[in-house]
Amino acid sequence: MRGFKRSWQFHLMILPSLLFLIVFAYLPMAGIVMAFQDFKLLGGGIFGSPWIGLENFRTMFEREDSLQVIWNTFFIAALKIIFNLLAPFTFAILLNEVRKAFLSRTIQTLVYLPHFLSWVILGGILLNILSTDGGLVNRALGAIGIDPIFFLGEGNWFRFTVIASEVWKEFGYGTIVFLAALANINPSLYEAAEVDGASRWKQTLHITIPSLIPMAVVVGTLSLGNILNAGFDQIFNLYNPLVYEKGDIIDTFVYRTAIMEGKFGFATAVGLFKSIVSMALIVISYRIAYKVANYRVF
Amino acid sequence: MYHKTVPYRIFNLFNTAFLLLLGLLCVLPLIHVLAVSFSAKSAADANLVNLWPVDFTTVAYEKTINNPVFLSSLWVAVKRTVIGTVLTLGLACLAAYPMSKESTVFKGRNVYAWVFVFTMIFSGGLVPFYVVIQKLGLMNNFWVLILPAAVNVWLTILLLNFFRGVPKELEEAALIDGAGHFRTLISIYLPVSLPALATLGLFSMVFHWNSWFDGLLYLHNKADYPLATFLQTVIVQKDMSSMSINPKEMELLSQKTVNAAQIFLGALPVLVIYPFLQKFFVKGLVLGSVKE
Amino acid sequence: MKAFTKKGLLLAVACMMLISLLGACGKADNDGNNAGANNGGANDAGETAETGNGYKDKYDPPVTITTVWGVDPELKFKNGETIENNVATKWAMDTLGIEIKSLWSVTDSNNAFATKMRLALTSGEEIPDVVTIGDAQLAQDLIDSGLFREVGSLFDQYANDTWKAAMAIDENVWNPYTRDGKRMGIPVLDYAYNHDYLLWIRQDWLDKLNLQAPKTLAELETVMEKFKNENPDGLSPDQVTPLSIGFKNKMSTWMGDPSWVFGAYGTLPEQWNAGADGKLEYGSINPGMKQGLETLKSWHDKGYIPQEAALWDENKTAEPAVAGTAGIIPGPYWMSGWPLSDTAKNVPGAVWKPYAIPAGPDGKAMRHGTHFTNGVTLISAKMEHPEALFTYQNYMFDNYADPKPGSVFDNGLFKNYDYDIAEDGTLLRWEDIPGGYVNSVRYLLVRDGARIPDAQMKALLNLADGKEATTRLEKEVQTAYGLETPGAAKVLLSQEDISFKNMFTGPPTETMSSKLDYLNKIELQTFNEIIYGQKPVDAFDDFVSTWKSGGGDKITEEVNTWYDSVK
Structure with a gap:
């Protein structure tokens, strides 16, 4: 293969992106040292602030509610990751069965819409429709004999609501990538199956799903980077004193204690902790995908 | 051909209906925002607008475009x-x-x-x-x-x-x-x-x-x-x-x-x-x- | 040719001198006109317009003041102007010989100004000569950075009498910005009582039910019960919100505020109150809270307050009030203009009237007070001409803050910006200004130009007593505020003695930085759980002991150390 000798071309192709990353990502990473500093606004800066070792991390883990908050974050984020993967995956397959192109495209466009509304707006809408005091959802539940549910004021229901509304908001947008993967499936596979007399269910099971799995693995692995991001905008708009115990997450607490007060050292320390956990999970799942399925995610 | 079989047709019918319903559920918030944008200020501030404008007006759009x-x-x-x-x-x-x-x-x-x-x-x-x-x-x-x-x-x-x-x-x-x-x-x-x-x-x-x-x-x-x-x-x-x-x-x-x-x-x-x-x-x- | 040029030059110089002389005459005239309001400035600066230390009424050549801006998102500009270059910067140059130079500006939403300010200074950008900060934490950090100078001596030396008198109304305004007895920042004065509250009640409902306005909590309960169960507008009980309040963010806030319920039992939550022993005490742990929580719980059980009050923020509490389904909403005196003026559009005949805060069983009543300051102006240690800031602000305090009729800013600040005059010489309503109203006061170097804390209330009281509007402030409050505002001001001031400010205004103490967020969290959580009946009222006692052992006692100690240092 003559391609071997051309590997300088490969390096050249990557170079522009690499330069951008060095300038805008790696250079600023020097700031990670702030995690180990009592970062002073002035008279210090990144290179002059006093070193305090792991003090910032101690502050983070010494709070009475540290474990609770980290667990809340992990729990909500993990379920969001799972359902944000399953929902678009399933939806793409179901949509694939709608034969009329017009219908299929209309549905695609409709489910894509909620992604574009901010949580400030959706928070207000949720407050209305989930109200125990004549909200749409509770009236519907009442019609089938279920007592009103305090969706936003009861800890477990709050978690449910946060996850469900996030999945509802994002599944349409997440579907796009699977639709693109579906478009890449070689139609001759289906033709062959048809000739063999395979049922549609069999075709889905043996052609469609396996073709989508690599994409699902890629999206799933990368989304592990969010394992400690439970969705600041959403929770910040929806949470309230009744659900602090089950709904307070790392980002809301960092916002209250560090961002509002300009404690950049502490914020960096929390960020570093989150990054390390995410990175560990990504490395693990990358390894698993490679060992089990011999597939390199990236 | 599979899509001529009766079970598949029934599935397809339910599937399409279900997906359309889902689509409808997704478009409602945007309709609400639209309804608010065409409503009178007093009604919007009172949270009286649902899916249809109250006291229709295009004032909000005029203000925005201007x-x-x-x-x-x-x-x-x-x-x-x-x-x-x-x-x-x-x-x-x-x-x-x-x-x-x-x-x-x-x-x-x-x-x-x-x-x-x-x-x-x-x-x-x-x-x-x-x-x-x-x-x-x-x-x-x-x-x-x-x-x-x-x-x-x-x-x-x-x-x-x-x-x-x-x-x-x-x-x-x-x-x-x-x-x-x-x-x-x-x-x-x-x-x-x-x-x-x-x-x-x-x-x-x-x-x-x-x-x-x-x-x-x-x-x-x-x-x-x-x-x-x-x-x-x-x-x-x-x-x-x-x-x-x-x-x-x-x-x-x-x-x-x-x-x-x-x-x-x-x-x-x-x-x-x-x-x-x-x-x-x-x-x-x-x-x-x-x-x- | 040469000689001619020289002559020309001489002529030009002579002309210039003449012009400046005329200018000086014009100025003297002007001073004569407002001698009453203006004597402070005249005395300090003298007619020579120069003292030994560089202070001038007008600088020639001009001096430069650099600053940075956090622009209010709602602030509008016209004629292609920007915050860097507008009618106010031109005015400062022309009138005072002060060039306002902007280093940077940012639209202040999502806390952007504080973030930008921190980042800019951290990354070694130029330090502005003068900067006005609203964010309390940022102000404290900047003062502690050592980049800004002591200002107390400058203030004593240069500030005119009007400004000094305004500042002297409450000496405590300096407290937050004092370090070891040194005054490190000039407090930005605001109108008094802006965030004090009273009860807005649907007068038409009261009338139809033949009820008197409630003077006690017991009477209030009767009113709420009737509003709910015998609603005069024919609303069914579950449609009515008798008292619209919310606790999502705080128990002590600015609209839909519940803190007076605790005030009826002798404490105000979320602030530091002076105790009987002269020490400061955290209001949320006072035993009176328990009775307040019990009251709120019973109101919640009876449906007097929103079932989802824990999810409601301030703006949400206004919704039922505007919709015409709420009977009572606590809030500031200015609410009749916004948002309550819209209620009548949704429910014709709806009338809101202001009433005093009702008293508790022991006749006690308390409401949280408003500080007379809403920020601080800092002066860079490197600023060459700090006196220029005082030239600017002295002018504002003399001519803008509360001038007698006939001053330069008689009708407003800038013609065709925040006011305009019709062809027949009358003042236009602000909606009718050609090209639109813009709040050009916000273009000024120090936020809001100059405010004298008690001036607006005085103006409102004059109007409430039937006086015709003559001064700028009186005209302004008359045309701009809602109809009920003067009456509300009167009600508010009739209860002046029940207004209690947060007595702790210092920088966050050491223990606060590490413990306060968690303590606040369990506080709000416990209070809400008690109101919702998820925990018995006795959970309050557990909260108090957790609060104390979890850092609260230490914080109390630190707060009192600070209090002793400023007393």
């Missing part, structure tokens, strides 16, 4: 989105192609891949980033909206996975013909990756269209803001306890209807672009070119 900042920020947003998307896609194609090769073909690929992914997870935070922006002279400069976000690692990795699906025979044929990798990328890979490129383009567009924080922090004048930044500054509710009271501004404060109009107008361009991109999701593109 706001010079809205129009200028719309233009900045279009500029940003077009330039940003083209640059992001270009860089992603260039970087994804070599990284889609096996490590037996391109030895350095694993290192590069991890170098890329690492930047998705770790960051130095706002402070050092701000210093870099400042030292590069990007402060209060349009390009601050473009350059820092030019490389999108997530999209690059997505694309490299799509590139892996390109049949090897195509590439080998090209290389044997003496084409370099640049030509192979452009004349072989890109034409068969249209669904992927449409997806990436859409993601990139949406990203650029919705980004607001950079504009707020690095640009000084409202007239230079992209639309998302401008909208962000009007949507956020004010905490009256921390500001001084000016009675004449009270009137301007409750702009629920105007905000709704701006949200809708602001989202409109990215909403209408999707149906146009859908034609790239046509099945069989890859196969078609193999047969050629």
